[in-house]
Amino acid sequence: MSWYLRPPNTSLFVRNVADNTRSGDLRREFGRYGPVVDVYVPLDFYTRRPRGFAYVQFEDVRDAEDALHNLDRKWICGRQIEIQFAQGDRKTPNQMKGKEGRNVYSSSRYDDYDRYRRSRSRSYDRRRSRSRSFDYNYRRSYSPRNSRPTGRPRRSRSHSDNDRFKHRNRSFSRSKSNSRSRSKSQPKKEMKAKSRSRSASHTKTRGTSKTDSKTHYKCGSRYEKESRKKEPPRSKSQSRSQSRSRSKSRSRSWTSPKSSGH
DNA sequence: GTTGAGCTTT
Numbered sequence: 001m002s003w004y005l006r007p008p009n010t011s012l013f014v015r016n017v018a019d020n021t022r023s024g025d026l027r028r029e030f031g032r033y034g035p036v037v038d039v040y041v042p043l044d045f046y047t048r049r050p051r052g053f054a055y056v057q058f059e060d061v062r063d064a065e066d067a068l069h070n071l072d073r074k075w076i077c078g079r080q081i082e083i084q085f086a087q088g089d090r091k092t093p094n095q096m097k098g099k100e101g102r103n104v105y106s107s108s109r110y111d112d113y114d115r116y117r118r119s120r121s122r123s124y125d126r127r128r129s130r131s132r133s134f135d136y137n138y139r140r141s142y143s144p145r146n147s148r149p150t151g152r153p154r155r156s157r158s159h160s161d162n163d164r165f166k167h168r169n170r171s172f173s174r175s176k177s178n179s180r181s182r183s184k185s186q187p188k189k190e191m192k193a194k195s196r197s198r199s200a201s202h203t204k205t206r207g208t209s210k211t212d213s214k215t216h217y218k219c220g221s222r223y224e225k226e227s228r229k230k231e232p233p234r235s236k237s238q239s240r241s242q243s244r245s246r247s248k249s250r251s252r253s254w255t256s257p258k259s260s261g262h
Numbered sequence: 263g264t265t266g267a268g269c270t271t272t
Contacts, residue, residue: 011268013268013269013270015269015270016270016271017270038266040266040268042266042267042268042269042270043266043267044267045267046267049272050270051270051271051272052270052271052272053268053269053270053271055266055268055269084269086268086269087268087269088268088269089268090265090266090267090268091265091266091267091268091269092264092265092266092267092268093265093266093267094265094267095267095268096267096268097267099267
């Protein structure tokens with residue numbers, strides 16, 4: 001057929017992305033050529049592992065094209081990525097469900113899940129409510145390969161940077177509040193005023209030109225949130241001491257609710 | 263209100 005013309009698709013299909021390449025890196029890389037609407041790194045539905053490719057959706061097809069031409073065959077995270085226009089739209093879970101016959105390498109891994117699914121396929125289909133916050137369920141105990149996806153394999157928005165930023169640390173705030181709920185003496189009036197004053201000094205957001213010129217990115221960083229923490233180099237003994245203290249504190253905090261009575 | 267299981271190769 002003669003659709004060799006570039007498809008009017010603003011989504012780019014990035015192939016051969018490293019395992020440790022996260023949507024954040026891609027977004028940053030591609031964002032230089034235009035506003036990125038969304039970055040999506042598909043994971044294996046069952047194994048929850050990166051499948052080696054990603055999708056970057058631009059706002060304008062022109063930007064997508066530009067990025068394609070500029071970033072194609074670029075080395076990111078130690079791998080040469082290949083970019084091309086996305087061919088189809090993202091498949092809905094329903095579509096994929098029907099596509100069960102995709103016999104990838106070995107289905108031995110899926111055997112477990114298959115059995116489970118077969119056992120309670122009806123139930124699974126029924127309780128597919130996506131609004132449930134399975135975060136709690138997932139946090140309880142999540143073993144990527146050992147444990148099969150309990151109905152909902154944490155289909156959270158964690159893959160999408162866009163959504164992730166929307167409600168990023170909501171639970172964090174709550175946790176914090178909970179932690180320091182022992183002392184309830186904090187004049188909120190002043191705090192409020194302060195906060196407002198602070199908020200007034202909103203600088204322009206387009207000024208992120210610190211490490212912009214750098215061409216290499218940290219792919220090894222696990223989580224951006226963690227990366228945000230800056231740990232100044234301190235003495236060994238001090239570090240050890242603190243480490244121990246922290247460990248202790250954490251340990252106590254964790255085991256406290258369980259074995260508090262007895 | 264809009265999807266998140268998108269064309270991959272181990």
